[in-house]
Amino acid sequence: MAFKGFRFGADASTAGELVFSTGICDYVETLTDPGYAGQIIMQTFPLIGNYGVIAANCEGDCFIHGYVVREWCGAPSHYMSEGDVDAFLRARGVPGLWGVDTRQLTHLLRRHGAMNAAICDEIPADLTPLRAYRAAGAVGRVSCQTVRVLPAEGTRRFQVALLDYGCRRGVLRELRARGCQVTLYPHDTPADVLLAAEPDGIFLSGGPGDPRENPYAVKQLQKLLGRKPIFAAGLGHQLLALAAGGEAAPLPCGHRGGNHPVRELGTSQIYITRQNHGYAIAAGSLAGTAIPWFVSCNDGTCEGLLYPDLRACGVQFCPEACSGPRGSGFLLDRFVDGMGGAW
Numbered sequence: 001m002a003f004k005g006f007r008f009g010a011d012a013s014t015a016g017e018l019v020f021s022t023g024i025c026d027y028v029e030t031l032t033d034p035g036y037a038g039q040i041i042m043q044t045f046p047l048i049g050n051y052g053v054i055a056a057n058c059e060g061d062c063f064i065h066g067y068v069v070r071e072w073c074g075a076p077s078h079y080m081s082e083g084d085v086d087a088f089l090r091a092r093g094v095p096g097l098w099g100v101d102t103r104q105l106t107h108l109l110r111r112h113g114a115m116n117a118a119i120c121d122e123i124p125a126d127l128t129p130l131r132a133y134r135a136a137g138a139v140g141r142v143s144c145q146t147v148r149v150l151p152a153e154g155t156r157r158f159q160v161a162l163l164d165y166g167c168r169r170g171v172l173r174e175l176r177a178r179g180c181q182v183t184l185y186p187h188d189t190p191a192d193v194l195l196a197a198e199p200d201g202i203f204l205s206g207g208p209g210d211p212r213e214n215p216y217a218v219k220q221l222q223k224l225l226g227r228k229p230i231f232a233a234g235l236g237h238q239l240l241a242l243a244a245g246g247e248a249a250p251l252p253c254g255h256r257g258g259n260h261p262v263r264e265l266g267t268s269q270i271y272i273t274r275q276n277h278g279y280a281i282a283a284g285s286l287a288g289t290a291i292p293w294f295v296s297c298n299d300g301t302c303e304g305l306l307y308p309d310l311r312a313c314g315v316q317f318c319p320e321a322c323s324g325p326r327g328s329g330f331l332l333d334r335f336v337d338g339m340g341g342a343w
Contacts, residue, residue: 002123003105008072009089009096015133016040016065018117019278020106022257026274028057029258031064031088034142034166035234035276037208038135040066040117044106044257049073052081053088059168062088063142063208066119067096068105095119113252114278138208139217139235142166143187150182158339161185161199161228165217165235166207174320174329175203178336188216191223199228201339206234206318211248211279218242230312231335237314238281241305244312247285251301254278255316261297262304262317270297271328273317280316281305311338 020042021030027048030041041064048069053076072085089096097119109115116133124130144164150172152158157179162172164184175182185194187207194202202224211218221243224230232240238248255275262273271294283292283302294304294315304315319331 001108003100005068005097005100007095008086008098009067010093012093012095013118013120014040014066014095015116015118015130017114017133017135018042018068018109019114019254019256020044020102020109021276022259023274024259025051026258027085028053029059029274031067031085032058032060032062033168033276034060034063035206035208037063037138037142037166038065039208040064040068040119042068042100042102042105042109043070044102046070046102047073049076049085051078052076053083053085054078054080055082056080059170060142060166062092062094063138064094066117067094068100068102068119069096069098070100070102072096072098110253113250114254135209136213139165139187139214142208144184145186147186148184150176150184152179152181153177155179156181158200158336159183159198160201160203160339161194161197162203162205163187163189163194163217163236165205165214165239167205168318168320170318170320171203171205171233174332178332180336187214189220191220194224195227201229201231201335203335204230204232204236204240204314206236206276208235210250211235211238211242214239225307225312226310228311229335229338230310231331231338232312232314233319234277234316237305237316238277238279240307240312240314241281241286241290244286244289244307244310246290247282248279249282251278251280251299255296255298258321260317262294263297264294265292273303273328274321275317277316
């Protein structure tokens with residue numbers, strides 16, 4: 001099936017996994033979230049770019065393969081704007097398409113799930129390469145390549161080792177604001193190296209792709225379980241669950257955007273969260289090891305797990321993002337308190 005539209009961004013052809021994001025006003029964060037590596041993002045909100053591109057809102061580099069919108073704003077209005085979406089995409093070699101019936105395309109993806117797609121001038125005669133496309137090795141592309149130390153803001157309280165599977169800058173900012181010196185480690189860092197640094201806690205970041213494609217990372221996490229307080233988010237949450245013996249499975253069309261409600265099971269409190277994932281952990285696969293913590297209000301899938309005997313926990317969403325009137329930053333406070341002995 002072909003959808004016609006008009007080009008913007010880079011004048012290039014591309015292929016990727018087509019997914020949709022339900023965010024209304026977080027397009028800059030979406031474009032720069034490493035968790036979207038290798039994907040073509042379609043925005044369900046019809047008008048994108050009203051406030052331009054604000055560098056302070058960027059969560060990382062841009063690793064997406066394409067961008068699809070109903071309409072983009074060529075004359076943004078915001079005192080912090082440093083350009084428009086078109087220029088942002090062109091500068092990074094990312095092709096875009098506008099004028100597409102994104103409502104119809106969203107219905108298609110909801111019925112059939114995420115699928116491979118291409119942005120091109122002509123439909124290729126041979127679609128075999130497109131059908132075979134996979135965003136393999138995405139974690140290795142978005143992870144840092146060398147160890148980096150980021151000092152705490154103010155008085156240093158704790159030292160955190162962060163395994164970078166595709167970390168968002170907001171996580172680093174919020175940990176440092178809580179008095180944590182954060183040391184970023186590449187995704188393939190051996191467990192022995194982390195333990196030798198004697199951190200007070202370990203943070204597993206979010207990232208792109210299928211968690212089942214990272215067996216080495218899972219093996220290293222098995223060596224870390226129970227050794228230090230661990231907090232995991234996004235892909236890190238999924239890898240932690242696999243390391244503890246859990247199972248992951250693809251979602252029909254994923255959870256992507258800054259407006260996903262989750263319910264905390266112990267309190268029935270609802271939080272509006274930012275999410276970006278196409279896989280979920282089967283909470284029942286960890287019976288006796290983990291306690292269900294959060295569930296999605298939309299489809300009931302697992303959104304968080306507690307591992308009381310292992311001093312570990314994980315959530316499927318971004319704990320640093322404040323998408324609703326009550327954000328979930330208290331989760332990072334819990335992690336910090338846990339490093340202080342209050343787990």
